[in-house]
Amino acid sequence: MVWGVSFLAGFLGALTGLGGGVVVVPALTLALGVNIKYAIGASLVSVIATSSGAAAAYVREGFSNIRIGMFLEIATTVGAILGAFLATRIGTHALAIIFGLVLIQAAYQSFRGNKGGEESASSDALAERLRLPGSYPVDGKQQEYGVRNVPAGFSLMFGAGTLSGLLGIGSGAVKVIAMDRIMRIPFKVSTTTSNFMIGVTAAASAGIYLSRGFIDPRVAMPVMLGVLAGALLGAKVLVHARVQTLRAVFAFVVLALAIEMIVSGITGKV
Amino acid sequence: MSARMNDKRLETIIGRLLQVGVFLAAATVLAGGVLYLVEGNSGRVNFRDFTPGGPDLRSLAGIVNSAVHLHSLGLMQLGLLLLIATPVARVAMAVVGFALEHDRLYTVVSLIVLAVLAASLIHAG
Numbered sequence: 001m002v003w004g005v006s007f008l009a010g011f012l013g014a015l016t017g018l019g020g021g022v023v024v025v026p027a028l029t030l031a032l033g034v035n036i037k038y039a040i041g042a043s044l045v046s047v048i049a050t051s052s053g054a055a056a057a058y059v060r061e062g063f064s065n066i067r068i069g070m071f072l073e074i075a076t077t078v079g080a081i082l083g084a085f086l087a088t089r090i091g092t093h094a095l096a097i098i099f100g101l102v103l104i105q106a107a108y109q110s111f112r113g114n115k116g117g118e119e120s121a122s123s124d125a126l127a128e129r130l131r132l133p134g135s136y137p138v139d140g141k142q143q144e145y146g147v148r149n150v151p152a153g154f155s156l157m158f159g160a161g162t163l164s165g166l167l168g169i170g171s172g173a174v175k176v177i178a179m180d181r182i183m184r185i186p187f188k189v190s191t192t193t194s195n196f197m198i199g200v201t202a203a204a205s206a207g208i209y210l211s212r213g214f215i216d217p218r219v220a221m222p223v224m225l226g227v228l229a230g231a232l233l234g235a236k237v238l239v240h241a242r243v244q245t246l247r248a249v250f251a252f253v254v255l256a257l258a259i260e261m262i263v264s265g266i267t268g269k270v
Numbered sequence: 271m272s273a274r275m276n277d278k279r280l281e282t283i284i285g286r287l288l289q290v291g292v293f294l295a296a297a298t299v300l301a302g303g304v305l306y307l308v309e310g311n312s313g314r315v316n317f318r319d320f321t322p323g324g325p326d327l328r329s330l331a332g333i334v335n336s337a338v339h340l341h342s343l344g345l346m347q348l349g350l351l352l353l354i355a356t357p358v359a360r361v362a363m364a365v366v367g368f369a370l371e372h373d374r375l376y377t378v379v380s381l382i383v384l385a386v387l388a389a390s391l392i393h394a395g
Contacts, residue, residue, distance in 0.1 A: 048353050051357070055285050070380055131375070199356070217302065221302065
């Protein structure tokens with residue numbers, strides 16, 4: 001059961017660039033009655049595996065941008081440390097409710113689609129100075145893209161890091177918003193770069209999780225291996241997948257989990 | 271390593287490094303998991319209540335010591351530790367790569383990220 005859930009979570013996470021955590025944490029706490037602190041510990045470990053395991057495949061496709069990722073990781077890692085400290089001080093009911101709210105946001109984001117998020121051919125001055133713009137393959141040709149609104153994207157990345165550390169998720173949803181919507185980076189570049197960043201962000205809170213006993217190997221072992229297997233399969237499918245369909249499917253799953261999570265948090269079942 | 275380092279090459283090396291790290295970690299975790307089941311433990315443990323485990327699963331020295339003595343939990347935890355170390359190694363590799371590209375800006379950027387990661391992991395040491 002844990003294996004199956006973890007496999008599915010990893011598969012969906014890789015396809016959408018959002019990480020497996022958003023599915024695995026609710027599944028462990030709601031369906032299997034695992035304490036949310038163990039669940040987010042196991043999830044955090046599994047998102048490191050997902051991110052790192054799929055990275056090689058993405059690099060081959062040439063979508064991810066290492067400079068954008070590294071620069072924004074300054075914000076996400078500092079945020080992640082803050083989030084992990086918060087997680088050690090907050091009660092389980094509150095964690096469940098916060099988790100649910102974050103899931104609703106992720107679902108809403110997916111439903112809305114990519115209407116406004118047009119790519120930008122030009123960059124603003126700061127992005128140029130940081131040498132963030134790059135190119136990616138479209139129909140076999142390299143397409144140049146610009147990067148804009150760096151300060152706003154950077155700030156949102158700090159928030160993404162905090163959420164990641166607080167809830168043990170990759171918080172890829174927020175990372176993709178920051179890059180795709182705010183910095184106007186192409187969607188596939190955003191999701192793959194986000195996937196790259198997730199592992200580093202999660203590693204920043206892992207030390208704190210470990211020392212506080214959030215990471216129990218008996219929970220983390222099946223979750224990590226299951227999510228990893230799912231993610232590797234997901235990364236293979238991604239290149240041929242239609243982004244729009246993916247988002248709709250994912251939004252539906254996430255919304256259902258969100259409602260369940262909040263209800264359980266309020267009634268004290270989690 | 272050739273003197274000509276570019277972003278594409280750097281990304282390829284880093285991608286492979288991550289793959290190897292994850293593979294090693296997964297193999298260690300799996301070995302620990304198999305040992306755990308062979309020892310006759312069933313999957314049924316109470317995880318509803320949160321009770322942090324002993325220091326041998328929560329500190330670097332404790333985990334290594336436990337794994338060396340082939341305790342299944344320690345071995346699994348060592349694999350997880352390897353996994354956590356993988357992105358850290360990735361950032362360290364980026365520092366070297368950008369330095370070889372003579373890209374001062376991104377060498378510094380990567381160093382900052384590495385310092386933040388180190389600050390967090392020292393906490394667990």
